[in-house]
Amino acid sequence: MAEAPTSPYEAFMTDPEAEAALLASENPQPVHYQKAALGIDEVAPGFVVLRKMADIQALTRSRDVLQFGGQGQGGMAGGGGLGLGGHHVAIPLELDGAEHTKWRKILDPVFAPKKMAPLEPRIRERSAALIDRFIDRHEVDAYEEWCEPLPSGVFLSIMGIPESELAHFLGFKNVILPSGAPGAPMPTLEERDAAFTDCETWFAAEFDRREKSGNYGEDVIGWLMQVDVDGRRITRDELHGICNLLMIAGLDTVAASLACILAHLARHPDRRRTILASPDIWPSAIEEIFRFESPVTQGYRHATKDIELPSGTMKAGTNAVLWWSAANVDGEAFDDPLEVRLDRQPNPHIGFASGWHRCLGSHLARMELRAALDVWHSRIPDYDIPEGVELRYSANPRAPHTLPLTW
Numbered sequence: 001m002a003e004a005p006t007s008p009y010e011a012f013m014t015d016p017e018a019e020a021a022l023l024a025s026e027n028p029q030p031v032h033y034q035k036a037a038l039g040i041d042e043v044a045p046g047f048v049v050l051r052k053m054a055d056i057q058a059l060t061r062s063r064d065v066l067q068f069g070g071q072g073q074g075g076m077a078g079g080g081g082l083g084l085g086g087h088h089v090a091i092p093l094e095l096d097g098a099e100h101t102k103w104r105k106i107l108d109p110v111f112a113p114k115k116m117a118p119l120e121p122r123i124r125e126r127s128a129a130l131i132d133r134f135i136d137r138h139e140v141d142a143y144e145e146w147c148e149p150l151p152s153g154v155f156l157s158i159m160g161i162p163e164s165e166l167a168h169f170l171g172f173k174n175v176i177l178p179s180g181a182p183g184a185p186m187p188t189l190e191e192r193d194a195a196f197t198d199c200e201t202w203f204a205a206e207f208d209r210r211e212k213s214g215n216y217g218e219d220v221i222g223w224l225m226q227v228d229v230d231g232r233r234i235t236r237d238e239l240h241g242i243c244n245l246l247m248i249a250g251l252d253t254v255a256a257s258l259a260c261i262l263a264h265l266a267r268h269p270d271r272r273r274t275i276l277a278s279p280d281i282w283p284s285a286i287e288e289i290f291r292f293e294s295p296v297t298q299g300y301r302h303a304t305k306d307i308e309l310p311s312g313t314m315k316a317g318t319n320a321v322l323w324w325s326a327a328n329v330d331g332e333a334f335d336d337p338l339e340v341r342l343d344r345q346p347n348p349h350i351g352f353a354s355g356w357h358r359c360l361g362s363h364l365a366r367m368e369l370r371a372a373l374d375v376w377h378s379r380i381p382d383y384d385i386p387e388g389v390e391l392r393y394s395a396n397p398r399a400p401h402t403l404p405l406t407w
């Protein structure tokens, strides 16, 4: 077992239990922790940090709130002017009010449960095929060879992007959401700019190709190019804003979640054995480990009016960092929040956020997690992190980007 972390920042990077305890605590440490996690020296005046479930629920359901940190705003998302939509507005993440609702109505059906369910056999097949490549080796960097390529490949095929582009798009994603590994440099604004330009160039050529052939395809790109929005087709600008965001969300978050859950089960063999003895609890076990690990840790919002929250008033003009991960260990929302109860019911965690911007891809993500973890454990039920290895987690999304396992 690793030594106890020496600072909040170390806890964040290395020890999920210490991190959860910090987030659940009432002391001011999480403020330092937040500074460290964001890599900024001071929290600017006019910034609040929300950690309570009731506050976050109330804020994310208010209409007097805007997303913060996106295109043209720079700042909190670390984009220096480039949000997750690159040179375009990230649709729907960076929209609010009626415009946001309009786009969610268009996009929700594409990722609805009944659209996602038929993909399960493909996910199981891909999961098994990746495992075939390393099972006889009895060791693997599970992040590199399984957690990352598995959902990324699935997502490319949903979008209608050839598998041969996998390395290309993973390179793009890893610039926009760097691993935060010790010593790894943070991408400069120029590098982010170049990565988005490269991604947008690829998509522009693909849109041209499909338009020219008149064969749009039965995939998400094809669907987006033909769908009716207010009696018109989606513009190129809008297509780029949607595709850039989807590529980042689809390529990174499920990989991070798989890595967090697999690392958790490697560190807690007793929990793994409990699940394997009663596989029916997989769904609730995944939800509970997901609550505790909270791979996507925070979001950002801006109040346009004074907003009454259970803990007090958030003043108009204030920006907020919302800790989904802290709300998920809030003692007022969960009994014994620091205890991992694999059969916890109900489990109203907000690992997929809450309110208007709740995750669009949660049905796909949940199905991928269940199918992939089930296949992994049917092939490799017993595994360990090699002695002496200390996992290091990235900030947001959180994940051990190197996950050595042996069996």
Ligand code: HEM
Binding pocket: 091, 092, 093, 094, 104, 111, 245, 246, 249, 250, 253, 254, 257, 295, 296, 298, 299, 300, 324, 351, 352, 353, 356, 357, 358, 359, 360, 361, 362, 364, 365, 366
């Ligand atoms: C386990 C995996 C995932 C996690 C933990 C996750 C988490 C989140 C969170 C916390 C948000 C809210 C962001 C905010 O408001 O600040 C969000 C939004 C979003 N997610 Fe996911 N996500 C996951 C998978 C996916 C996938 C696979 C897709 C691809 C379809 C996706 C697409 C989106 C989109 C488009 C939004 C913006 C929704 C809106 O603004 O209305 N997510 N996700």
